[in-house]
Amino acid sequence: MPNPPRLRAAALTATALLLACVLTGCGDDSEDEDLTAQKLSWKDCPAPSAAEGGGNPPSPLPDGDPWQCATMKAPLDWDEPKGDTIGLALIRAGTSGPAGERIGSLIFNFGGPGGSGVTTLPAFGADYARLRTRYDLVSFDPRGVGRSAPVECEDDQQLDIRFQQDATPDDATERTEYLDSTKEFNGACEKNSEKVLPHVRTTDAARDMDLMRQVLGDAKLHYFGISYGTELGGVYAHLFPKNVGRAVFDAVVDPTQNPEQGSLGQARGFQRALDNFAADCTSQVEDCPVGDTAQDVKDRIATLLRDLDRKPIPGIFPRQLTQTAATNGIAQALYSKDFWPYLTEGLEQAYNGDGRVLMALSDAMNGRNENGEYSNLVPANIAINCADDKPRYTVGYVERKLPEFRAASPVFGDFLAWGMVSCTDWAVPGAGDHPDVSAPGSAPILVVGNTGDPATPYEGTRKMVDALGEGVGVELTYRGQGHGAYDSGNRCVQDAVNGYLLDGKVPPARTVCS
Structure with a gap:
């Protein structure tokens, strides 16, 4: 995602x-x-x-x-x-x-x-x-x-149709429609952006x-990379280790994973964030409006998604909230704890037949504004990933992997597994299985991981530190929720990052903030 x-x-x-x-x-x-x-x-x-x-x-x-x-x-x-x-x-x-x-x-x-x-x-x-x-x-x-x-790939109208389609096909007909849509999109990218x-x-x-x-x-590159920006920063450090100045990586991508492992890790990460949301909602003094217990919250979400697969509900007119759009919207709300109230509101509305809030969250994930116009976020995302990633996954391979993805996340497993076919018909071969970020001789890089991060799971933090090499990566852990740590407002994290970037003070390795 x-x-x-x-x-x-x-x-x-x-x-x-x-x-x-x-x-x-x-x-x-x-x-x-x-x-x-x-x-x-x-x-x-x-x-x-x-x-x-x-x-x-x-x-x-x-x-x-x-x-x-x-x-x-x-x-x-x-x-x-x-x-x-x-x-x-x-x-x-x-x-x-x-x-x-x-x-x-x-x-x-x-x-x-x-x-x-x-x-x-x-x-x-x-x-x-x-x-x-x-x-x-x-x-x-x-x-x-x-x-x-x-x-540039498809126009706004074509993208509206694409994002209304079922991205978790259940039978041969749905699989054909999904793969045809993916092939058409990739063909449009090649036609409009070939060079x-x-x-x-x-x-x-x-x-x-x-x-x-x-x-x-x-003389040196001073850098603050967030999410994929940590991968970009790691690749820079590998190519130009002597040019690295003071650098911070926040919300860290695991550089050792191939696309399949990365998708499986995200399935676990988003499920963990959903578990945390459900536990938080049901621990409040007031009743949680979307479930009596944490498990009840998750069971009701699973039921909602199954129902939407059979029959979408009205979303933002004239579009309907489909199972795919709802899953996408739920994922978007898990990027920040500040969005959890919107998720609660969106679920509560959806249970009453109104899909507008979840659809608005899904639109944000897809780069669609309120006027129905799309940025090129999704085309660029696919183009960069497909140019970077060598593996090309087949339908048969994805189907064999579905049980493992479902075990990792009953809610997001299918969605992320089927997303692996995005590059199957891409016009450009991928560069490798994973990026090389080894950076011997680089200045210290502060590597900040959030234990509750859904999109770049915390486990990737140590992997980045190890891959950068001895004496380069300095690990900092934030025990929190959401994607990233610095923008959480946590004083401990901000003091450590500011101290390094402003004064060159490297915090002790494996510092923990909570």
């Missing part, structure tokens, strides 16, 4: 022009151009593009300072660095502290893959105010995402970040 970030018709033209330039190689290319010497032209940020999700330009920071945006040129193909270029969208907030105390730029990647950093950083900018006292806060749309040569698809691997994005470091004028 993609980690959710946040199309207006007016922005479609700009996106189409940018994509056309990518596909035809119409960038400002020069055989002799040194891209490391380029000067960025920082200006007031425009409204987000269609692929970034649309909306209004970012509001000024709390102190009144504006967000600034620029475009950095990078090679389309890093194996041909003097060839065609693409534009990568960047955003920054200049440091708020004295110039003499400025460390450099702190580059953020918020995950996905497929999330727009240009829209996400301003949305959470206030959370990083302390870090801004010594850094320019910088984020970007990775290649294939948002305004950076976006992957960029081979060049959206995580290794490409890591090379972009090292170019970004140089263009921003930093």
